Amino acid sequence: MIVLSKTKIKIDYSICGDGNKIDPRECAICMKVCEPALFLLHQSLEKFENDNQYDPQIWRITPLYPSLCTHCMKCVEGCPEKVITVTW
Numbered sequence: 006m007i008v009l010s011k012t013k014i015k016i017d018y019s020i021c022g023d024g025n026k027i028d029p030r031e032c033a034i035c036m037k038v039c040e041p042a043l044f045l046l047h048q049s050l051e052k053f054e055n056d057n058q059y060d061p062q063i064w065r066i067t068p069l070y071p072s073l074c075t076h077c078m079k080c081v082e083g084c085p086e087k088v089i090t091v092t093w
Contacts, residue, residue, distance in 0.1 A: 013092045
């Protein structure tokens with residue numbers, strides 16, 4: 006029996022994106038080093054306390070295709086704030 010593990014990629018949005026410490030539009034190192042290109046840069050549509058959910062200045066990077074991850078860990082190593090974790 007073959008058991009396939011599911012890759013999980015998490016980004017700490019309290020530091021990166023959502024109008025916090027790091028603006029992913031200015032950094033995006035994880036997107037640049039990821040050869041399978043599994044990350045997506047998009048406007049955040051999360052509900053914020055200040056009802057600013059459609060602010061065009063609030064962005065985040067989402068791991069859209071974690072099944073394409075090769076476990077090279079370049080995104081984790083390249084992130085200057087170490088907000089990315091990859092588990093499988």
